[in-house]
Structures are given as C-alpha cells and as structure tokens.
Amino acid sequence: MSVITPIRTPAEAGLIDLYKVVRNTLPGTKATLKHRDEAFAVIEAAGLPHRRVEDWKYTDLRNLMQEAPPLAARPHLAETDPAIAKSKAFAAVSGARVTFVNGHLVTTEAIPEGVEVTPLAEALTNGHPLLARMGGPEVARDNAAVALNSAFVADGAIIAVADGVTLEEPLVLRFINTGTKAFATSPRVVLAMGDGAALTLVESHEGPGGVGYHSNSVVEIVAGSSVDIAHIRLNAEGDRALALSTLMVTLGADAKFASTGVVAGGHVSRHQVFLAFAGERSVATIGGATMLAGKSLADTTLVVDHRVPGCQSRELFKTVVDGEATGVFQGKIIVRQHAQKTDGQMMSAALLLSEGAAMNNKPELEIFADDVVCAHGATCGQLDDELLFYLMARGLPRPEAEALLVQAFLGEALEPIALEDVREELTDMVASWLAGRAG
Amino acid sequence: MPAVQETVERVKAIDVDQYKYGFETEVEMDVAPVGLSEATVRLISAKKGDPEWMTEWRLDAYRRWITMREPTWSRVKYPPIPFQDLHYYAAPKKNAAPKSLDEVDPEILKTYEKLGIPLREQEILAGVEGAGSRVAVDAVFDSVSVVTTFKEELKKAGVIFCSISEAIREHSELVRKYLGSVVPVTDNFYATLNSAVFTDGSFVYVPEGVRCPMELSTYFRINERNTGQFERTLIIADKGSYVSYLEGCTAPARDENQLHAAVVELIALDDAEIKYSTVQNWYPGDSEGQGGVYNFVTKRGDCRGVNSKISWTQVETGSAITWKYPSCILRGDNSRGEFYSIAISNGYQQVDSGTKMIHLGRNTTSKVISKGIAAGKSDNTYRGLISAHRRASGARNFTNCDSLLIGDQCGAHTVPYIESKNASAVFEHEATTSKISDDQMFYCMQRGLSEEEAIALIVNGFVKDVLQQLPMEFAVEAQKLISISLEGSVG
Numbered sequence: 066m067s068v069i070t071p072i073r074t075p076a077e078a079g080l081i082d083l084y085k086v087v088r089n090t091l092p093g094t095k096a097t098l099k100h101r102d103e104a105f106a107v108i109e110a111a112g113l114p115h116r117r118v119e120d121w122k123y124t125d126l127r128n129l130m131q132e133a134p135p136l137a138a139r140p141h142l143a144e145t146d147p148a149i150a151k152s153k154a155f156a157a158v159s160g161a162r163v164t165f166v167n168g169h170l171v172t173t174e175a176i177p178e179g180v181e182v183t184p185l186a187e188a189l190t191n192g193h194p195l196l197a198r199m200g201g202p203e204v205a206r207d208n209a210a211v212a213l214n215s216a217f218v219a220d221g222a223i224i225a226v227a228d229g230v231t232l233e234e235p236l237v238l239r240f241i242n243t244g245t246k247a248f249a250t251s252p253r254v255v256l257a258m259g260d261g262a263a264l265t266l267v268e269s270h271e272g273p274g275g276v277g278y279h280s281n282s283v284v285e286i287v288a289g290s291s292v293d294i295a296h297i298r299l300n301a302e303g304d305r306a307l308a309l310s311t312l313m314v315t316l317g318a319d320a321k322f323a324s325t326g327v328v329a330g331g332h333v334s335r336h337q338v339f340l341a342f343a344g345e346r347s348v349a350t351i352g353g354a355t356m357l358a359g360k361s362l363a364d365t366t367l368v369v370d371h372r373v374p375g376c377q378s379r380e381l382f383k384t385v386v387d388g389e390a391t392g393v394f395q396g397k398i399i400v401r402q403h404a405q406k407t408d409g410q411m412m413s414a415a416l417l418l419s420e421g422a423a424m425n426n427k428p429e430l431e432i433f434a435d436d437v438v439c440a441h442g443a444t445c446g447q448l449d450d451e452l453l454f455y456l457m458a459r460g461l462p463r464p465e466a467e468a469l470l471v472q473a474f475l476g477e478a479l480e481p482i483a484l485e486d487v488r489e490e491l492t493d494m495v496a497s498w499l500a501g502r503a504g
Numbered sequence: 505m506p507a508v509q510e511t512v513e514r515v516k517a518i519d520v521d522q523y524k525y526g527f528e529t530e531v532e533m534d535v536a537p538v539g540l541s542e543a544t545v546r547l548i549s550a551k552k553g554d555p556e557w558m559t560e561w562r563l564d565a566y567r568r569w570i571t572m573r574e575p576t577w578s579r580v581k582y583p584p585i586p587f588q589d590l591h592y593y594a595a596p597k598k599n600a601a602p603k604s605l606d607e608v609d610p611e612i613l614k615t616y617e618k619l620g621i622p623l624r625e626q627e628i629l630a631g632v633e634g635a636g637s638r639v640a641v642d643a644v645f646d647s648v649s650v651v652t653t654f655k656e657e658l659k660k661a662g663v664i665f666c667s668i669s670e671a672i673r674e675h676s677e678l679v680r681k682y683l684g685s686v687v688p689v690t691d692n693f694y695a696t697l698n699s700a701v702f703t704d705g706s707f708v709y710v711p712e713g714v715r716c717p718m719e720l721s722t723y724f725r726i727n728e729r730n731t732g733q734f735e736r737t738l739i740i741a742d743k744g745s746y747v748s749y750l751e752g753c754t755a756p757a758r759d760e761n762q763l764h765a766a767v768v769e770l771i772a773l774d775d776a777e778i779k780y781s782t783v784q785n786w787y788p789g790d791s792e793g794q795g796g797v798y799n800f801v802t803k804r805g806d807c808r809g810v811n812s813k814i815s816w817t818q819v820e821t822g823s824a825i826t827w828k829y830p831s832c833i834l835r836g837d838n839s840r841g842e843f844y845s846i847a848i849s850n851g852y853q854q855v856d857s858g859t860k861m862i863h864l865g866r867n868t869t870s871k872v873i874s875k876g877i878a879a880g881k882s883d884n885t886y887r888g889l890i891s892a893h894r895r896a897s898g899a900r901n902f903t904n905c906d907s908l909l910i911g912d913q914c915g916a917h918t919v920p921y922i923e924s925k926n927a928s929a930v931f932e933h934e935a936t937t938s939k940i941s942d943d944q945m946f947y948c949m950q951r952g953l954s955e956e957e958a959i960a961l962i963v964n965g966f967v968k969d970v971l972q973q974l975p976m977e978f979a980v981e982a983q984k985l986i987s988i989s990l991e992g993s994v995g
Contacts, residue, residue: 119577425922427920427921432907435911441934442933443931445929445931446931447927
C-alpha cells in the first residue's frame with residue numbers, strides 16, 4: 066500500500082465550500098463557532114468516511130453521498146402548515162408535541178409542567194447552561210455523522226425534564242422534511258433528564274418521495290439516576306433520501322432505558338446508537354426492525370459501553386431484505402476493566418427474501434473484565450421452507466404465508482413497546498409493507 | 505462468571521515463564537549480511553540454487569514490498585520492526601546438502617532429540633524411540649531444511665514430500681503452476697516479504713487417488729540471533745487424494761524479538777481432502793514482555809475442486825504476537841472448510857487470530873470453532889470473516905467462538921464479519937455456550953451429566969475428533985489444552 070492522497074469527491078469539495086459560506090451565518094456564540102470549526106476539521110482532514118474506515122466499511126459514505134446540497138432555510142408558515150398537515154406518523158398518539166420542519170423547530174404543543182423546551186438556535190445564541198452537557202459519550206467522538214451535525218446544526222431543541230417528573234403521556238418529536246429540490250438538514254435535540262424522571266419519547270422522521278435530500282439528526286439523552294425512559298423511533302424518510310441519524314445516551318445509576326427503532330424509509334440510511342453506562346445497576350434494552358426493498362441500504366450501528374459494574378444490556382435487531390437491497394448491522398459491546406458483573410447480550414437476525422438481497426453483520430465484543438456474561442449471535446438466511454410448507458398445506462397462498470412469517474419475525478422486535486397505539490401503528494406499517502411487496 | 509480453579513492452574517502451567525524449549529544450540533552458521541535489498545534477495549536465491557524464473561519471482565515481490573506499508577488494522581501493538589537490521593538467511597555451515605543423517609551436524613540432531621522430534625527412520629521403525637507413531641518429518645533449522653524422513657517410502661506411494669527449495673529445483677513445473685496461486689505475491693505486506701525472501705519450508709504433492717500412507721510434518725526451529733524465519737509451504741492434493749499434515753515450531757528464549765513471516769498454501773482438487781494441524785509454540789517472551797517471536801502468518805487453502813475439503817486445526821500457545829488467519833476459499837461446489845482453534849495467551853502475549861471462509865461455490869459448507877483464553881496481561885482477539893457470494897446458493901456456515909478471561913488485566917475480543925449476498929445461504933454465528941443444540945444437551949443431561957460437563961463433552965468431542973489425528977508429542981499438549989473448562993466463558 067503506497068501512501069494514498071485522496072482526491073476530494075464533488076460532495077467533499079461541496080461540503081468545504083458550503084461550510085465556508087454558512088459558518089458565519091449559523092447561530093451561536095464564539096464558543097459555538099469554535100466547536101463547529103473543530104467538528105468540521107475532522108471532515109476536512111479525513112474526508113467523508115469510506116470502506117477503508119472500519120466503522121463505515123459497509124456504508125461507504127464517500128461513494129454514497131454524491132453531492133452536498135444547500136442547507137434548508139427556516140421555512141415560512143406557508144410551507145410548514147401543509148407539510149405538518151401531510152404528516153401521518155403517530156397522528157393518533159396523544160401527548161406533548163415538538164415539531165421540526167426541515168430541521169427548524171416550528172411548534173410546540175401541550176408541553177406539561179416540569180418540562181422546558183428551548184429552541185436550540187436560541188440556546189446557542191444565548192448560551193444555555195445545558196449546552197455544557199452536549200457532546201455525547203466518549204465512544205461517539207470523532208464520528209463523521211456527529212461531526213457533520215455539529216458543524217452544520219442550525220436548530221433543534223434543548224428539552225429539560227426536572228427531577229422526579231413523570232410524564233403520563235408521551236413526548237412526540239416530529240421531524241418533517243419538505244421541499245422539491247435537494248436540501249440538507251442537521252437538527253439536534255438534547256434531552257436532559259433529572260433524577261427519577263420518567264417519560265416515553267416518540268420520534269418520527271418523514272420526508273417527500275423522489276427528492277434526494279440529506280437529513281442528519283442527532284438526539285442526545287443525558288440522564289441522571291433512577292430515570293425510566295422508553296424511546297420509539299420511526300424512520301419514514303422519502304425513498305431518495307440519504308438519512309443519517311444518531312442517538313447518544315448517557316445513563317446514570319439505577320436507570321431504565323428501552324429503545325425500539327423501525328426503519329421503513331430512506332434510500333440510504335444509517336442509524337447509530339452510542340450508549341454509555343455511567344452509573345451502576347442500570348438496564349438498557351435496544352432493538353429494532355428494518356424493512357428494505359429496491360436498491361436501498363440501511364445500516365444500524367450500535368456501540369454499548371459498559372464503563373461501570375453491574376449493568377445489563379440487551380440488543381435485538383431484525384432485518385428483512387427484499388429486492389436488491391443491502392442490510393447492515395454493526396454492533397459492539399465494550400466492557401471496561403472495572404465493569405465486573407456486566408451482563409450483555411446482542412442478537413442480530415436477518416431474512417433475505419430475494420436473490421439480489423444482501424446482509425452484512427458485524428457483532429463485536431471487546432471485553433476487559435473477567436467476571437461478566439456476554440454473548441452475541443447473528444443469523445442470516447431465508448424463510449424456513451418447512452414453516453412455509455406447514456402454512457401452505459393449511460391453505461394459505463404463498464405470499465400470505467410468507468407475509469405471516471415475516472410479520473412474526475419482525476414482530477419480536479416490536480414487542481417491547483409498551484404504548485399500545487404506537488405498537489399497533491408500527492405493526493400495521495409492517496403489514497402494509499408486506500402487502501405492498503406481495504402486490 | 506469467573507474461570508474455575510482447574511482452568512486457572514492449567515493455563516498457569518503453560519505460562520510464559522514455563523517455556524521449555526528456550527535453549528540455544530551452538531552451531532556454526534552461515535549468515536547473510538544484515539539488511540534487505542535486491543542483493544540480499546539475489547544472494548538467497550543463489551544459495552538456494554533457484555532457477556531463473558524463481559529469482560525473478562522473488563525480485564518482483566521485493567520490488568512490490570518496498571512500496572507497501574505494514575498493516576495496522578489488527579489489535580496488536582509492537583514497536584516498529586527494524587526490517588533492515590535483520591538477517592534474512594541463516595544456515596548451519598556443516599549442512600551443505602547432507603545425504604544421510606550421519607552428515608548432519610550432531611548438535612542439530614541433539615536439538616531435535618531434545619525437542620522430541622524423531623528424525624531417525626530406522627530407530628522409529630525398530631521402535632527404539634518408543635514413539636511407535638510413524639510420521640514423516642521435514643526438519644527446518646533457521647533458513648534450511650535439515651532432513652526429511654521417510655522420503656523413499658513416500659515416493660513408492662507417489663507422494664512427493666521434500667523441502668520447497670528441493671521442489672523448486674526438481675519439480676519446477678508443479679511449483680511454478682501452484683506457487684502463489686492461493687496467496688498471490690501482493691496479498692499482504694508479510695506475504696509479499698515472504699515471497700521475496702522465503703528460504704525453506706515443505707512441499708507436498710499427493711497424486712490422484714492416493715491416500716498418503718503416513719502423517720507428514722514439519723518442525724520449525726529458529727535458532728540464530730536477529731534472524732527472521734520465512735518459510736513457505738505448498739501442499740497440493742490431486743483429485744481424490746488425502747493428506748494430513750502437521751506443523752510444530754519452537755525458538756530459544758532471547759530478550760530480543762524474532763520475526764517469523766510464513767506463507768502456507770493448500771490446494772485441494774476434486775474430491776481431495778487436506779488436514780492441516782499446527783501446534784504453535786514459538787518463544788512467547790518472558791513474564792515482563794521482553795523478547796518473543798513476532799508471528800505474522802498467511803495461511804490459506806483453496807478448495808478448488810468439487811467435493812473437496814480443507815480443515816485447519818491450530819493450537820496457539822506461543823509467540824509474543826500472533827497475527828494469523830488460516831482461511832478457506834470454497835470454490836468448488838459442495839466443498840467444505842473447517843477451522844478449529846484454541847488460542848491461549850499469557851504474560852504480555854497478543855493474539856489476533858481467526859479465519860476466513862469465503863463461499864463461492866454452490867452448497868459449500870463451513871464450520872468454525874474457536875476458543876480463546878486470555879490470562880496475565882495478554883490480549884486475545886478472534887477476527888473472522890464468513891462471506892457468501894452471489895453464486896453460492898445453499899452455502900452454510902456455523903460459527904462458534906468462545907473466550908475466557910483469567911484475571912482483570914487481560915482482554916478478550918471478538919470481531920466477526922458475516923457477509924451474505926445469497927438469500928439461500930444460511931449463516932449462524934453464536935458465542936454463547938447455551939446455544940449448542942438443545943437436543944444434544946438434553947440427551948447428555950438426561951443421562952446425568954451436569955450442564956457444564958455436557959457442554960465440555962460436546963465441544964471437546966468435536967475438537968478431539970481432529971486433535972486425535974496429531975502425533976503423540978503434539979497430542980499430549982493439545983489434549984491438556986482442550987480439557988480446559990468452558991465454564992465462565994464469554995462470547
């Protein structure tokens with residue numbers, strides 16, 4: 066291998082030009098600008114991550130990101146209202162709502178007592194005290210998607226939940242993208258949970274079909290001790306979208322965290338989860354269901370960092386790949402030297418439904434403590450012929466038999482969702498995806 | 505859960521300061537000047553009596569090597585290797601083409617005796633050595649093959665077993681056809697270095713339909729100071745043949761690091777089977793992490809024919825650094841690859857090992873069983889790739905890798921890559937002990953075995969199958985290692 070000096074791709078060159086133009090117009094203090102410059106330096110130095118970069122081995126962003134579209138401006142009322150009206154995700158779910166259009170916070174509804182929502186643009190300009198807690202766990206440092214978000218973030222929200230506050234109804238974050246020409250959004254949400262606080266956070270990401278827009282969202286959860294968080298995330302981005310998203314979680318002691326993600330949209334999508342246990346005896350359950358068709362690619366990348374003793378993590382990811390699509394799962398459990406009595410289990414299962422489908426699995430363990438129970442598993446295959454035969458012998462036509470098996474397969478990942486109407490909506494989504502496939 | 509006491513004691517018994525083969529042999533050596541250049545490559549080539557095409561092959565590799573950089577992706581740390589401060593050729597002086605054992609330097613014979621390697625055919629036949637097992641041995645001392653036993657008897661069966669330098673001279677056509685066809689010259693940094701300067705190693709050709717009448721083995725010994733050992737092994741199993749090959753290695757205890765960069769190529773044609781077993785016991789360095797062998801090895805088998813089979817078994821206890829991934833390219837339809845590994849690291853050892861199973865043909869199957877045990881301040885990584893290409897319909901893989909940590913100063917890591925481009929390929933990867941077939945477990949436990957005993961029985965039964973093929977001197981050590989309890993193992 067000789068020394069390779071990378072030639073800048075049009076997207077890389079575009080990002081550099083774009084950053085020069087927008088760096089002085091984006092909101093924030095001098096400190097913010099310094100932070101943006103540092104983040105962008107990561108991209109400028111190394112370029113977009115490519116397949117020789119281990120963490121991006123299966124999602125070659127340098128190749129997949131063809132251009133650097135302009136940042137979406139704050140939309141006018143005339144644009145936001147129809148876009149919000151068109152939004153379908155979790156419409157039936159009641160609760161507090163924070164709505165972002167093209168990455169800008171536009172409305173907040175029914176915010177209960179004990180919860181404070183500040184638009185991020187305002188917080189950056191005025192120097193909000195919670196900004197100090199931004200940045201995510203150590204394992205997310207130098208991540209290219211997070212760095213891009215940090216450099217280009219224009220708005221978002223800081224949500225503070227006071228100590229001991231329990232939200233009866235869910236808090237819904239709606240990220241709605243709208244436009245007819247390619248654009249880029251980089252919203253960021255910081256959720257600071259006080260000790261003993263509890264809530265259900267529902268997140269939806271939607272966008273127009275046929276538009277090659279880029280979305281790159283980051284949600285950071287910084288939680289104190291004894292919190293109870295249920296998180297549900299839906300990716301229903303447009304069929305040409307390049308959707309990067311990151312969830313960063315730092316948990317205090319005795320905390321409970323459960324997250325379920327459903328990927329049903331986007332041309333290229335990558336969802337990253339970085340979770341760090343900072344307090345003992347906490348439990349995290351992370352899972353997801355991914356449905357892929359056409360020539361799309363969906364990547365789920367997960368790093369769980371056991372920094373302290375006595376925590377438990379469970380991960381279960383299910384992927385169904387149809388058409389010529391590619392599924393990716395990269396999971397890593399790190400157990401630090403002093404994190405004894407750790408219990409970590411990770412499972413990734415994939416079903417390939419068609420000849421052109423592909424799946425790449427990389428379930429990693431990195432263990433430095435000797436008194437732990439850690440396990441991982443990964444399977445990849447097609448539908449079991451015997452099960453199909455069983456159902457067909459009972460009179461079900463093949464497409465229905467297949468749909469039933471796939472639904473059961475994905476259903477396992479949705480089971481942990483406690484909110485019934487949310488779970489039903491997502492289950493229906495799986496059913497209609499399967500119906501669309503059969504049709 | 506933590507490791508059981510019995511396991512802790514067993515691992516301790518093979519700790520780095522217990523290394524038994526660290527003695528040095530005093531023989532006069534013929535050593536190439538320090539450093540690597542085209543002149544060194546030409547010198548080695550001349551010493552080996554290479555034909556011209558071989559010299560060119562080496563030079564081509566050298567020219568490519570100088571443009572390459574050392575790979576850094578593995579989880580091993582070491583100071584830069586001073587490639588220009590090493591000797592690339594060292595041979596015992598008195599070993600100028602010995603015709604019989606009587607001409608070999610007695611000091612060298614003593615060395616092998618001490619190591620328990622039988623080199624005297626007659627004695628073995630007469631049972632003087634008491635070993636009883638008949639194994640043909642190719643003994644490699646630093647850069648040259650000292651002696652190859654049972655050559656005549658093998659010749660009667662049509663099997664060619666000799667040092668690679670002899671093969672280059674006498675079976676030029678065969679070597680030219682297959683050398684570098686599995687591990688290309690430019691495969692990786694160390695393989696390219698090896699291609700330029702390899703000095704000796706074994707060559708095996710088993711003709712069509714022949715079942716090799718005895719085990720073949722090579723015993724490698726690094727003796728000289730500041731030398732690198734670069735061996736090259738090429739094994740070809742022609743249609744319908746079978747061969748089992750073993751490899752053992754040791755080195756004296758020195759406070760400097762020695763470099764070992766080998767390349768092993770296996771080729772199995774239609775219906776052929778190759779079993780390749782390694783007991784790697786290079787000097788691991790002392791308990792302070794001083795010295796030890798850097799072991800950078802490229803091993804790859806090519807199941808070129810239909811219904812062919814290649815199986816790798818490795819017991820890794822030595823070396824300061826181990827960097828090796830014995831792999832199988834499953835090209836022929838219905839071909840089969842297997843990888844069984846036990847890697848134990850102690851002291852400051854670093855192991856980054858695993859396998860690649862590349863499914864190209866239809867209905868190809870592979871099985872990977874890996875057990876890593878880390879103690880002391882060592883790091884033990886399993887790194888494996890299982891991939892199915894578009895054409896590999898019906899490919900099947902089962903992987904199980906367990907690791908065990910003894911103490912809180914060491915690390916165990918698992919980095920599996922599972923890539924499937926074919927819907928009918930079925931891949932299963934697991935790293936939990938509870939996932940061995942429930943039926944088998946139920947069967948054993950119903951008969952009164954505890955869960956732990958049942959797991960040990962099933963996994964050991966599995967590995968023993970292959971390990972029992974090892975000759976006595978290897979088997980004893982290997983058996984000891986596999987009896988290590990699985991209790992407390994993590995993924």
